[in-house]
Amino acid sequence: MPMDPSQWIDVVEDKFKYQLDHFVIPGHYSEDVESILIPHGLIMDRISKLAQLITSEYDNERVVVCCVLKGGHQFFSDLVNYMKKALNKQGKTLPITLDFIRVKSYENDKSSGQVHISMTDKELQELRGKNLLLVEDIIDTGKTMKKLLETLGRR
């Protein structure tokens, strides 16, 4: 059942600003990071819950879990691991196939407005008729996801 938006975890910068002293920060980030908005543990707990919700939607159907590279790789890896754990707990078998699409629209920190999808027509064809779960890390302007859905819709 969809959650009431008033119950969402809303990360507001002024409200959630944890001091760096509370965490172990890799040295190479220390010059650039001022505070922590979302602690790693909270992210992992949410991914675990998301994995539970996703797996409970499927019943023995083959699913292609597709990572949108490069940014999506860490979230994808964590999500797939938690999906496997959730399936074990639910005593379910879900044949999962992993796939990868390289999509790029940003040059440094600016959206270039051009979305480049690295996938051949043959690769797109292979996804035809399959249950596809796209795993992306960020939606900012939404251009990347829009183009990706349009491209996949034409397969």
Ligand SMILES: O=P(O)(O)OC[C@H]1O[C@H](OP(=O)(O)OP(=O)(O)O)[C@H](O)[C@@H]1O
């Ligand atoms: O909603 P949008 O404004 O389109 O932005 C979101 C996209 O931008 C980033 O990718 P990027 O183009 O930086 O490529 P990368 O993942 O290889 O770094 C991010 O990983 C998303 O794919």
